Amino acid sequence: MSERIIKVKNLKKNFGKHEVLKNINFSVKKGDITTIIGASGSGKSTLLRCINLLENPTDGEILYNGENILNSKNVPAYRAKVGMVFQNFNLFENMNVLQNCMVGLRKVLKMNKEEAKERSLYYLEKVGMTPYINAKPRQLSGGQKQRVAIARALAMQPDVLLFDEPTSALDPQMVGEVLSVIKKLAEEGLTMIIVTHEMAFAKEISNHVVFMHNGVIAEEGNADRIFVNPKKAETKEFLQRFIACA
Amino acid sequence: MSLPQDFWGRIIFIINEYGLSLLKGAGTTLLIALVGTLIGCVIGLIVGTIQAIPISKKDNIFKKIFLRILKIIMSIYVEVFRGTPMMVQAMFIYYGLAVCFGINMSMWFAAFFIVSINTGAYMAETVRGGILSVADGQTEAAKALGMTYTQTMLYVILPQALKNIMPQIGNNLIINIKDTCVLSVIGTVELFFATKSVAGTYYTYFEANAIAMVMYLCMTVSCAKLLRLIENKLNGPENYSLSTTDTLAFTSGLLKYPNKKEAK
Numbered sequence: 170m171s172e173r174i175i176k177v178k179n180l181k182k183n184f185g186k187h188e189v190l191k192n193i194n195f196s197v198k199k200g201d202i203t204t205i206i207g208a209s210g211s212g213k214s215t216l217l218r219c220i221n222l223l224e225n226p227t228d229g230e231i232l233y234n235g236e237n238i239l240n241s242k243n244v245p246a247y248r249a250k251v252g253m254v255f256q257n258f259n260l261f262e263n264m265n266v267l268q269n270c271m272v273g274l275r276k277v278l279k280m281n282k283e284e285a286k287e288r289s290l291y292y293l294e295k296v297g298m299t300p301y302i303n304a305k306p307r308q309l310s311g312g313q314k315q316r317v318a319i320a321r322a323l324a325m326q327p328d329v330l331l332f333d334e335p336t337s338a339l340d341p342q343m344v345g346e347v348l349s350v351i352k353k354l355a356e357e358g359l360t361m362i363i364v365t366h367e368m369a370f371a372k373e374i375s376n377h378v379v380f381m382h383n384g385v386i387a388e389e390g391n392a393d394r395i396f397v398n399p400k401k402a403e404t405k406e407f408l409q410r411f412i413a414c415a
Numbered sequence: 416m417s418l419p420q421d422f423w424g425r426i427i428f429i430i431n432e433y434g435l436s437l438l439k440g441a442g443t444t445l446l447i448a449l450v451g452t453l454i455g456c457v458i459g460l461i462v463g464t465i466q467a468i469p470i471s472k473k474d475n476i477f478k479k480i481f482l483r484i485l486k487i488i489m490s491i492y493v494e495v496f497r498g499t500p501m502m503v504q505a506m507f508i509y510y511g512l513a514v515c516f517g518i519n520m521s522m523w524f525a526a527f528f529i530v531s532i533n534t535g536a537y538m539a540e541t542v543r544g545g546i547l548s549v550a551d552g553q554t555e556a557a558k559a560l561g562m563t564y565t566q567t568m569l570y571v572i573l574p575q576a577l578k579n580i581m582p583q584i585g586n587n588l589i590i591n592i593k594d595t596c597v598l599s600v601i602g603t604v605e606l607f608f609a610t611k612s613v614a615g616t617y618y619t620y621f622e623a624n625a626i627a628m629v630m631y632l633c634m635t636v637s638c639a640k641l642l643r644l645i646e647n648k649l650n651g652p653e654n655y656s657l658s659t660t661d662t663l664a665f666t667s668g669l670l671k672y673p674n675k676k677e678a679k
Contacts (some may be wrong), residue, residue, distance in 0.1 A: 249561025
């Protein structure tokens with residue numbers, strides 16, 4: 170299976186005069202688990218947000234199953250196929266856990282109530298949040314919120330799931346519960362693109378690592394090559410700082 | 416029956432003689448304030464929501480022009496009605512339009528119209544603020560699920576915005592209860608108008624206005640309490656129940672899981 174789901178070509182993104190992404194090229198195969206690492210401000214999150222069109226790229230192409238989605242008339246339909254999990258969870262505060270998962274199914278996929286509930290419960294079970302279906306987001310801990318957010322994204326049964334620093338806003342003791350959920354999904358073969366600062370996790374889970382530096386992809390390759398045997402000086406320096414911390 | 420000399424005697428005298436007309440005035444005040452606030456909220460909701468629609472570069476040219484013009488008209492409306500006294504507006508709309516254009520509207524219609532349109536102008540900004548107060552992250556999350564702008568507004572943003580602006584709606588209602596008294600200039604017999612007649616007849620300005628103030632206070636305080644109750648209701652229950660039963664049993668029953676997570 171070497172079907173490329175997402176292919177990014179010559180992607181550029183400017184915020185005013187500031188070039189955040191300079192000519193990015195990379196692609197994701199079906200079943201790939203890609204992690205994007207790099208220092209803060211290197212453009213990791215912006216790249217991820219461009220893939221979901223939460224940011225409008227200044228130039229370049231993003232091909233989804235061969236079709237350039239930047240020319241697409243139906244952006245919502247594309248977004249429904251590409252799930253996203255945010256750093257700050259972003260659960261809908263006016264809905265309880267179950268409703269958070271159901272709203273996309275009901276309103277976007279137009280499922281009926283029973284089907285939507287059944288599917289939501291299935292994915293809430295997967296992340297271990299079924300006992301809390303009646304709770305409002307403000308009544309949950311950070312880790313629990315993030316697990317609900319993952320279930321909400323999974324319920325849409327996306328082709329690709331994007332994670333934008335899913336554990337950066339969590340207490341150290343809650344990081345584990347979220348990472349283990351993501352690991353479980355990896356074992357099931359879900360295609361994922363993960364922006365993360367958890368190097369040990371990235372090394373363990375991913376089969377493709379992208380290291381970003383100052384808005385360009387400085388180095389990419391499989392996990393072992395990047396973590397054990399980096400070629401570029403920037404990559405070495407970046408990884409060394411992390412090893413020093415750990 | 417002659418007018419008593421002492422304060423309480425006069426109060427009782429006024430209540431006996433004019434209690435009914437004062438109550439009727441209070442009823443009119445309350446009716447105009449409630450209806451005006453309600454319609455004003457609807458106007459504010461529409462105007463505020465339209466004001467909050469972002470214009471993106473990708474939109475087609477007609478949509479952009481249409482939205483721009485609509486937004487300009489609405490901001491003129493907001494600025495004019497927020498920026499001029501309601502009393503002057505009342506005179507202008509009720510007498511001015513009649514003299515100049517021969518538009519004769521009934522006093523009742525004019526009263527409801529003036530209060531509604533005034534409240535609408537204030538509420539528009541309040542609603543816009545309420546929409547902005549809902550964290551951007553939730554809009555992004557809704558977008559990421561594939562929801563359209565309208566769906567995001569309807570199911571995620573507006574329910575929260577409305578809850579956030581409830582105190583402001585209460586404020587507006589209280590302001591309206593008090594400010595309907597300016598409608599006496601167009602001959603609306605509300606509480607202030609009724610009080611003025613009573614006070615003038617027997618020259619009991621102190622007593623009649625004391626009664627009127629108590630009546631206004633009763634109305635505003637009870638409305639404030641009522642709105643607080645509604646607010647609490649909207650906040651939903653403080654607690655939630657852990658569902659420890661097999662929730663799937665109610666749907667398909669295909670999956671099972673043990674009840675290992677008992678109460679927190």
